[in-house]
């Protein structure tokens with residue numbers, strides 16, 4: 260039966276008309292355009308209104324608000340830490356009380372409470388530091404996987420090498436990112452200065468580990484991987500109990516875009532070894548950021564954890580890295596891709612980022628509808644599982 264409820268939506272001529280009659284305005288535009296958009300419409304803001312933004316990197320957004328909004332306007336910004344197709348219920352929603360009375364802040368919290376997200380209170384500086392660790396470097400790894408698969412003219416779900424378990428997460432998340440808009444990823448990587456540093460370190464970790472593999476330096480590789488493991492996963496206890504793994508193989512196997520092979524092929528998981536190496540080199544403990552984690556970050560952490568917290572699985576990856584040269588071609592392209600993404604981000608040119616992103620997007624596009632469906636199911640199941648264990652044992656915040 261059709262509901263009799265009709266939302267009152269009035270399309271206005273432009274942002275000036277919206278600004279002058281609204282009590283609360285959220286700018287949800289491309290991060291690279293935020294200054295120009297706020298400069299145009301900000302001066303028309305209604306006296307005493309509240310203004311916020313939903314961009315993924317807060318430094319340029321807050322700078323634009325400070326530069327262009329009238330002084331009597333409050334600034335309360337937000338950031339939903341998930342993409343489209345994810346139920347906002349229980350997901351982190353960052354709230355930034357930048358320039359506002361308690362009453363105005365409470366008003367924003369009340370309006371956004373309909374999302375049923377978990378409110379996380381941060382300054383804009385804290386937000387940008389944490390999201391550089393959680394989002395930007397995670398995206399860099401998946402973007403590089405997609406670039407390498409395309410460079411090798413592969414559709415990974417068509418080769419038995421890349422099917423099942425961890426590989427399903429790699430494929431589904433990579434396709435999910437490439438099916439989104441390029442400016443979302445470009446904005447949060449290029450405009451966040453901490454992000455450039457993380458992405459650069461990731462590319463360096465990939466290169467250095469790949470060189471150890473090529474040189475056959477097994478004990479050096481093992482020592483380095485184990486040192487990184489000790490730094491990142493050394494303390495596997497939380498609230499006095501051994502931390503449960505975020506992901507399980509049987510859950511992961513369900514979400515495949517291809518046929519599961521009888522026997523799983525080994526992989527050296529260069530992308531994951533490099534991630535933990537990168538966290539170690541930067542002194543990052545990813546669990547510290549769970550409070551501000553996106554679903555993709557939790558899945559990325561889940562598969563790195565799956566590899567690193569199982570002695571046999573990790574040893575198999577190290578052995579494969581040295582003894583099995585059938586991955587060399589893929590790893591070479593992955594190394595090039597990680598370095599190329601890093602240099603495009605460091606150069607800070609949006610066009611250079613867009614060109615590469617959209618070329619790879621076009622290559623994978625025919626599979627987006629199916630990948631989105633499978634990816635949404637996978638995320639839903641994994642989130643239900645990780646959130647129910649989070650709720651059972653709430654981690655202390657702060």
Ligand SMILES: NC(=O)C1=CN([C@@H]2O[C@H](COP(=O)(O)OP(=O)(O)OC[C@H]3O[C@@H](n4cnc5c(N)ncnc54)[C@H](OP(=O)(O)O)[C@@H]3O)[C@@H](O)[C@H]2O)C=CC1
Nearest residue numbers: 287288289290292296313314315339341342343440443446
């Ligand atoms: N997608 C995601 O997963 C998430 C995105 N974000 C952030 O949210 C913001 C929006 O992202 P998203 O919705 O995905 O991107 P979209 O590209 O879908 O939305 C951006 C919108 O801004 C509009 N816009 C740009 N300039 C103007 C202007 N001068 N006047 C009026 N409208 C304008 C665009 O209109 P037009 O199409 O007509 O150009 C477009 O509709 C970004 O900053 C992103 O980083 C945050 C969390 C998650």
Ligand SMILES: O=C(O)C(=O)Cc1ccc(O)cc1
Nearest residue numbers: 315340341342394553554555
């Ligand atoms: O989960 C992710 O990392 C995504 O890719 C979706 C996303 C993109 C941009 C954001 O600001 C928040 C979430």
